Amino acid sequence: MQDNDAAEKKALNIVQQLKELSMTLALSESCTAGLISSLLAGIPGASAVLWGSYVCYTQEAKVSMLGLDNKELTSFGLVSKETVSSMAAMTLKKSGADIAVSITGLAGPDGDGSRVPVGTVWIAAYIKNGDISAREFHFEGSRNAVRLHAAIAALDLLQNAINGRPESIDIKYRK
Secondary structure (H helix, E strand, O other): OHHHHHHHHHHHHHHHHHHHHOOOEEEEEOOOOOHHHHHHHOOOOHHHOEEEEEEOOOHHHHHHHHOOOHHHHHHHOOOOHHHHHHHHHHHHHHHOOOEEEEEEEOOOOOOOOOOOOOOEEEEEEEEOOOOEEEEEEEOOOOHHHHHHHHHHHHHHHHHHHHOOOOOOOOHHHOO
16 A cells, blocks of 8 residues: 555656646556556646557567567567667657656566566656666566556656656665
């Protein structure tokens, strides 16, 4: 319950700040399957800042929805800095929003046959005319715990990117 409350509070702060800055946000979510956009959309007035979200759960979805290169996805892996950065770049390009956040990872309980351990999540934030900030996280717990902690970390990364400090994030959400 405490994590849910923390996530809702973070979402409220982000919506308010994006409104104040007249910025729009677009998301592309894989392992969280729309959880981040759901948290944001739960805040009254979110429609003023939330462009929308691509839920790109599979490799095929990342290719068809975002236009990512299938060969690059296979080469780098679905859970990688390169993939999450490409997701953020294409989300920003396709949406026309001011900021994009993307997330990809393995929530478990089973792996995907790669060497990537369950609980590994990559999150990226990309502000128009800025740099892409991508971070790797390792979460423990149930599938839903990993998804919720990943969503909270994404909200933290987004908040810090808006404030011009994408490199700083609350360590308690990391393994």
